[in-house]
Structure formats: C-alpha cells, structure tokens
Amino acid sequence: xxxxxxxxxVTGASRGIGRSIALxxxxxxxxxxxxxxxxxxxxxxxxxxVQDLGRTAVALRQDVADFGSLDASVAEIRTTLSxxxxxETFDCLVNNAGIGQLSAFGEIGNPDNIGTTxxxxxxxxxxxxxxxxxxxxxxxI
Ligand SMILES: NC(=O)c1ccc[n+]([C@@H]2O[C@H](COP(=O)([O-])OP(=O)(O)OC[C@H]3O[C@@H](n4cnc5c(N)ncnc54)[C@H](OP(=O)(O)O)[C@@H]3O)[C@@H](O)[C@H]2O)c1
Numbered sequence: 001x002x003x004x005x006x007x008x009x010v011t012g013a014s015r016g017i018g019r020s021i022a023l024x025x026x027x028x029x030x031x032x033x034x035x036x037x038x039x040x041x042x043x044x045x046x047x048x049x050v051q052d053l054g055r056t057a058v059a060l061r062q063d064v065a066d067f068g069s070l071d072a073s074v075a076e077i078r079t080t081l082s083x084x085x086x087x088e089t090f091d092c093l094v095n096n097a098g099i100g101q102l103s104a105f106g107e108i109g110n111p112d113n114i115g116t117t118x119x120x121x122x123x124x125x126x127x128x129x130x131x132x133x134x135x136x137x138x139x140x141i
Contacts, residue, residue, distance in 0.1 A: 006030045007090040011064060012097025014043040021094050022046055031056040033080060037063050058084055064097045
C-alpha cells in the first residue's frame with residue numbers, strides 16, 4: 001500500500017451491480033472491501049477477480065438488514081482496514097446492497113413487503129453509520 005492508495009467499500013458486491021462496481025473501481029486503481037449476505041463462494045470469486053486486476057480486496061459477510069449486528073459490522077470493517085491496509089479510513093462508500101421484490105399491484109402497500117425491502121436497502125443502518133460520523137478524506141466508519 002502507498003499513501004495514495006484509495007480504498008472503496010462496496011456493499012452487496014458478491015454479484016450483480018455491486019460486483020460490476022467493485023471490478024470497475026479496481027480497474028480504476030482502487031482497493032476494495034466487498035460485503036455480501038450469504039454467497040461466500042461468489043464473494044471469494046470477486047476478490048480473486050480484483051486481485052487479478054492487481055488490487056487488494058477483502059470480502060466480509062455482513063447482513064445489512066440485521067440492525068442488531070451494526071456495531072459488530074463497524075468493528076469488523078475497522079479491523080479489516082487496520083489489518084490489511086494499516087489505516088483507519090477509507091475513501092469511497094458504494095451503498096448498493098439490497099433486494100428487489102416483485103409484488104402484485106394490490107399488495108404493494110403491504111407493510112410486510114415494504115419493511116423487508118427497506119430493511120435490506122439499509123436505510124436505517126446507513127443513517128446510523130452516518131450518525132457515527134463519516135469524515136471525507138478518508139472516511140472514518
Ligand atoms: N437490478 C435492477 O434492475 C435494479 C433496479 C433498481 C434498484 N436496484 C438495486 O440495486 C442494488 C443491486 O441490485 P442487483 O440487481 O445487482 O442485486 P443482486 O444481483 O440481487 O445482488 C444483491 C447483492 O446484495 C447483497 N445483499 C442482498 N441483501 C443483503 C443483505 N441483507 N445484507 C448484505 N448484502 C445483501 C447480495 O449478497 P448475496 O449474494 O450474499 O445474497 C448481493 O451481493 C439493490 O439494492 C437493488 O435493490 C437494482
């Protein structure tokens with residue numbers, strides 16, 4: 001790592017849009033922390049792809065819809081930054097993790113459907129993380 005190394009955190013990057021973003025950032029020269037919910041093998045594949053691009057990557061299993069695990073998740077990211085890069089900061093957060101749910105038109109207003117989706121799109125979690133103070137330049141999580 002050099003002083004100019006940029007580190008991005010991309011949530012939900014084991015596949016789909018998050019994976020593409022993580023690889024695009026690696027191609028631009030950033031190191032990445034990717035998170036995922038359950039697909040460990042796919043996440044490991046993304047880490048390998050980033051490494052093949054000459055960058056450093058770490059995959060963390062973190063369920064963003066599990067608000068009770070927030071403090072542990074933040075601690076894990078801090079430890080990862082310190083152990084892997086010798087830093088406490090990162091430079092870019094891509095808040096991508098989430099799910100899409102298809103519902104019949106008449107069920108769109110069902111609070112259960114809305115609650116699950118919103119939880120997975122982490123609105124509560126990111127508000128809390130933000131409240132814990134994120135400083136640009138880098139960010140402190
Ligand atoms: N694709 C679209 O057309 C579209 C349209 C509008 C908005 N979006 C939004 O864009 C984002 C990415 O979409 P996508 O199509 O790339 O989704 P995707 O292919 O289903 O991938 C979702 C990613 O998020 C992770 N994830 C899901 N729930 C999570 C949770 N509770 N905690 C942590 N990680 C979680 C998944 O991890 P695992 O692999 O471990 O499950 C995976 O890495 C989502 O927020 C989605 O709502 C997508």
